[in-house]
Amino acid sequence: MREKLDIIISGGTLLTMSKNADIVMNPRIGIRNGIIRSVDTGDIPRDQMSAAEIIDATDSVILPGLVNTHTHLPMVCFRGLADDLPLMEWLNSYIFPAEARYVDRPMVYYGSMLAIAEMILSGTTTFCDGYFYESSVAQAALEAGMRAVPCQGFIDFPTMDNPDQTKNRQIGRAFVEKWNGVSPLIIPAFFCHSPYTCSPATLTGIKELSRESGVLYLTHVAETREEVATIRNQYGTTPVRHLQNLGVLDEHTVAVHCNWLDDEEIAILARNGAKVSHNPESSMKLAAGIAPIPKMMNAGITVGLGTDGAASNNDLDLFTEMDTAAKIHKLRSMDPTVMDARTVVTMATIGGARLLGLDDRIGSVEVGKAADLIIIDMNKPHLTPMYNPYSHLVYAAAGSDVTTVIINGKIVMRDRKLLTIDIAEVMERVRKIAENIRNDRSP
Ligand SMILES: [Zn+2]
Incomplete structure (x- = not known):
């Protein structure tokens, strides 16, 4: 019986950053309890995948966080x-x-x-x-x-x-x-x-x-x-x-x-x-x-x-x-x-x-490691065409091209929406702190 997963990421291009620097095309990454449970090519039809959440990474690059x-x-x-x-x-x-x-x-x-x-x-x-x-x-x-x-x-x-x-x-x-x-x-x-x-x-x-x-x-x-x-x-x-x-x-x-x-x-x-x-x-x-x-x-x-x-x-x-x-x-x-x-x-x-001494836990997408992953949308004018994903990540992509962020198996950003932070409130608090600094500095 297939393992019930929390998240499956399916499609796109995976840069594993493992020792062999493997690139997996059209991967399927299974995540459960914060850990990467499987990394394989996505040959299995989508209706046979079983997870609480399936993330479609078509036209995207998947990278360790x-x-x-x-x-x-x-x-x-x-x-x-x-x-x-x-x-x-x-x-x-x-x-x-x-x-x-x-x-x-x-x-x-x-x-x-x-x-x-x-x-x-x-x-x-x-x-x-x-x-x-x-x-x-x-x-x-x-x-x-x-x-x-x-x-x-x-x-x-x-x-x-x-x-x-x-x-x-x-x-x-x-x-x-x-x-x-x-x-x-x-x-x-x-x-x-x-x-x-x-x-x-x-x-x-x-x-x-x-x-x-x-x-x-x-x-x-x-x-x-x-x-x-x-x-x-x-x-x-x-x-x-x-x-x-x-x-x-x-x-x-x-x-x-x-x-x-x-x-x-x-x-x-x-x-x-x-x-x-x-x-x-x-x-x-x-x-x-x-x-x-x-x-x-x-x-x-x-x-x-x-x-x-x-x-x-x-x-x-x-x-x-x-x-x-x-x-x-x-x-x-x-x-x-x-x-x-x-x-x-x-x-x-x-x-x-x-x-940081954490390479046994994070830094690459490999089975057994913590699920810290990011998904970067390459379906953008400034990233078209794509010959070499490494080149795009360094020379052409921006932080704002990241669509989804998973840390320890938990989705903290989906479609650029922050899920764990009330960003409007935080920005308001910091603006208030800055107001004090600004007022003090005015003559
Ligand atoms: Zn410093």
């Missing part, structure tokens, strides 16, 4: 507040003061919900975030049915949710205890802001705690030339060497940005198994630098794609990020063969899953 490996969701509330500035001025004169004044639990919760809506609408099914009041980010993800790696953040000055840095360990431990085992969707982790805002004691203390707790450890690294100069001044070496000297680089460490690395530092990351989150648009906008990603990938480093926060991007759309990632390295190297479309789609799916 995109993985955003680095962002600061609530910063959507500061989107467009301060643009066209260098990183340090942007941070010190605008972002840090605005955060000190306006960040509270409701801002983090509604900002996160808005950001999650934007991400689902553009095909992202998993994100990794670092911000203040991170439990409110996790709560928003849980309610929206979004897969998330929320990171408790650490920085060496008093913040609204951590006024006393001597309590870092307790705060970190409490965060992991609070979220471990709550839901398969929520995987807690730690984020040290950077080697220039965290002392060696903070960096090593939190790393030690992350090893004890078995959670991922992230930090911004070598984002700007100024940072490299600061670290050199303070510690007589470069950021990656500094982290290596402190013993915090291992396979559970994610270095975000890595725009300014020399060849030996790339080898250090590779040797230690550290992973890299690539956020090209944010680094372009802040003129922070261009990470030597092709060299890192040649060295065997796992690289995932990220958008960074919406105050420095200014959107959370991984489709535009893929387009940028594919093009910027071609221009930099003056070699159009680097970062081909398939490599970039890999980075945005299974690469991101690998970076």
Whole structure:
């Protein structure tokens, strides 16, 4: 007897992103209890399919959900507040003061919900975030049915949710205890802001705690030339060497940005198994630098794609990020063969899953994995004709071409309608938060 399934996706073109990068034409994907139960060619007549819901993916591409490996969701509330500035001025004169004044639990919760809506609408099914009041980010993800790696953040000055840095360990431990085992969707982790805002004691203390707790450890690294100069001044070496000297680089460490690395530092990351989150648009906008990603990938480093926060991007759309990632390295190297479309789609799916240590669960469409899938409508003028689906996804499609999003076997967007988020209410809440910010800034 045939298994009764929850969902069958039928038709279209499936890019599995599995090890063999299989493409299945006219597939039939069976989903039950959040898991992909079968992937085969759709030869069986439709009237013999049995599922509570059958999704017709004719003329569409089916892809594993995109993985955003680095962002600061609530910063959507500061989107467009301060643009066209260098990183340090942007941070010190605008972002840090605005955060000190306006960040509270409701801002983090509604900002996160808005950001999650934007991400689902553009095909992202998993994100990794670092911000203040991170439990409110996790709560928003849980309610929206979004897969998330929320990171408790650490920085060496008093913040609204951590006024006393001597309590870092307790705060970190409490965060992991609070979220471990709550839901398969929520995987807690730690984020040290950077080697220039965290002392060696903070960096090593939190790393030690992350090893004890078995959670991922992230930090911004070598984002700007100024940072490299600061670290050199303070510690007589470069950021990656500094982290290596402190013993915090291992396979559970994610270095975000890595725009300014020399060849030996790339080898250090590779040797230690550290992973890299690539956020090209944010680094372009802040003129922070261009990470030597092709060299890192040649060295065997796992690289995932990220958008960074919406105050420095200014959107959370991984489709535009893929387009940028594919093009910027071609221009930099003056070699159009680097970062081909398939490599970039890999980075945005299974690469991101690998970076987060979740590749046994997500990142490809394979039997036994969690059902995190997106369906992209290719029956559009700007996507006609289609010779190569990878090419279209990177160079021609937009986030708004995603029609259906499934996370952990649950449909969270159908025909571009969000099913788990009251988007009108969330937008209204965020507009109110912005109104306060705007009124305060007027003379
Ligand atoms: Zn960041």
